[in-house]
Amino acid sequence: SRPMDVNAVRGDFPILRQRVHGKPLAWLDNAATTQKPQSVIDAISHFYENDNSNIHRAAHTLAARATDAYESARQKVQAFIGASSVKEIVFVRGTTEGINLIAKTYGAKFLQPGDEIVLSNLEHHANIVPWQMVAKEKGAHIRVIPVNDRGEIMMEEYQKILGPRTKIVGLTQASNSLGTILPVHEMTQIAKRYGARVLIDGAQSVAHIPVNVQELGADFFVFSGHKIFGPTGIGAVYIKEELHDFVPPWQGGGNMIRNVTFEETSYSEAPAKFEAGTPNIADAVGLGAALDYVNRLGLPNIAAYEHHLLEYGTEQLLRINGLRLIGTAREKVGVLSFVLPSKRTEEIGRHLDQEGIAVRSGHHCSQPSLRRMGVETTVRPSLSIYNTCSEIDRLADAIRRIQRLPS
Numbered sequence: 059s060r061p062m063d064v065n066a067v068r069g070d071f072p073i074l075r076q077r078v079h080g081k082p083l084a085w086l087d088n089a090a091t092t093q094k095p096q097s098v099i100d101a102i103s104h105f106y107e108n109d110n111s112n113i114h115r116a117a118h119t120l121a122a123r124a125t126d127a128y129e130s131a132r133q134k135v136q137a138f139i140g141a142s143s144v145k146e147i148v149f150v151r152g153t154t155e156g157i158n159l160i161a162k163t164y165g166a167k168f169l170q171p172g173d174e175i176v177l178s179n180l181e182h183h184a185n186i187v188p189w190q191m192v193a194k195e196k197g198a199h200i201r202v203i204p205v206n207d208r209g210e211i212m213m214e215e216y217q218k219i220l221g222p223r224t225k226i227v228g229l230t231q232a233s234n235s236l237g238t239i240l241p242v243h244e245m246t247q248i249a250k251r252y253g254a255r256v257l258i259d260g261a262q263s264v265a266h267i268p269v270n271v272q273e274l275g276a277d278f279f280v281f282s283g284h285k286i287f288g289p290t291g292i293g294a295v296y297i298k299e300e301l302h303d304f305v306p307p308w309q310g311g312g313n314m315i316r317n318v319t320f321e322e323t324s325y326s327e328a329p330a331k332f333e334a335g336t337p338n339i340a341d342a343v344g345l346g347a348a349l350d351y352v353n354r355l356g357l358p359n360i361a362a363y364e365h366h367l368l369e370y371g372t373e374q375l376l377r378i379n380g381l382r383l384i385g386t387a388r389e390k391v392g393v394l395s396f397v398l399p400s401k402r403t404e405e406i407g408r409h410l411d412q413e414g415i416a417v418r419s420g421h422h423c424s425q426p427s428l429r430r431m432g433v434e435t436t437v438r439p440s441l442s443i444y445n446t447c448s449e450i451d452r453l454a455d456a457i458r459r460i461q462r463l464p465s
């Protein structure tokens with residue numbers, strides 16, 4: 059494999075050519091969403107310009123093309139995450155919808171009063187709230203795996219929390235607020251000893267770490283297209299094939315049935331069983347193009363480049379007097395949450411925007427993880443393949459200027 063050519067990569071992303079407030083745009087909000095390469099934009103346009111149809115293969119030529127395009131996108135997802143069959147890949151709107159699907163089908167069916175759902179202290183609200191909703195309904199309880207002051211999972215505590223009542227373990231593979239990479243492989247193996255089902259939230263990992271769901275051993279794996287250079291409104295849930303008969307259908311309607319009478323309905327097999335109604339065909343095609351793009355660059359190359367950026371960024375930010383990095387795990391993706399004494403995070407975000415630097419400031423939909431670190435909000439620069447060390451220098455210089463502003 060060859061190292062990444064960041065200038066060539068930047069050339070693939072038309073949005074990066076603009077100026078914001080007269081300054082070149084530095085997109086450092088990748089944990090919220092990533093930008094789209096021309097090939098993804100073109101794949102979506104091509105679909106609407108040439109192949110648009112509903113996906114009833116047999117109806118006519120365009121229907122066959124649209125069906126092939128949609129199913130080929132499914133194959134790309136299957137290959138990308140190492141699933142053993144295309145039947146295991148269900149298209150959804152994104153991570154949030156995927157976790158709700160599992161909580162409200164499998165969770166609602168199998169959770170009993172007194173059962174336990176184990177979640178880490180690092181979860182996004184999307185991997186907390188759906189479980190809380192089903193737990194309330196079923197009389198089940200949420201148990202939380204604590205983290206240390208660096209934001210790393212406390213493995214001994216995790217082992218102590220697991221027990222015969224553990225039915226589901228939900229883990230993010232990488233934290234969107236602190237950047238921590240969780241040892242999900244090891245944690246899944248441990249959960250299996252208790253017969254628990256494991257859901258991995260891959261929203262912050264798939265664009266940065268090679269994933270193989272079979273090696274992970276997870277039962278469910280969820281991610282969003284828009285965090286891996288694909289469009290919004292499309293994502294996928296991997297459901298291990300041996301569980302297909304145990305996961306009841308979710309939404310009812312067209313596409314998910316075999317036979318319908320007013321008395322009774324029999325359902326299609328997965329994945330159709332979980333895809334009621336006309337799906338988001340064009341954006342699935344866009345997601346397929348995004349995975350092709352990532353494969354062309356190579357995830358190991360991406361990971362190496364981003365690691366280099368993360369190390370450089372960490373060093374530069376730590377040189378700034380008084381800056382406190384929030385989340386200092388030894389294994390991290392490119393998230394550099396920080397706070398400054400006596401400057402509000404929203405104010406810092408606003409000043410950075412004036413310099414053309416896009417970052418998110420706030421609670422990042424992960425309030426429990428930030429509260430564990432003793433803060434309510436952070437400023438969160440987050441890195442991707444098109445970022446450069448010179449953008450990080452601009453960020454550090456801008457932070458120094460903000461720090462000197464009267465408070």
Ligand code: PMP
Binds near residue numbers: 153185234
């Ligand atoms: N989980 C994690 C770890 C995330 O970072 C996000 C997005 N911020 C989500 C879940 C939710 O993803 P989406 O909004 O695309 O459904």
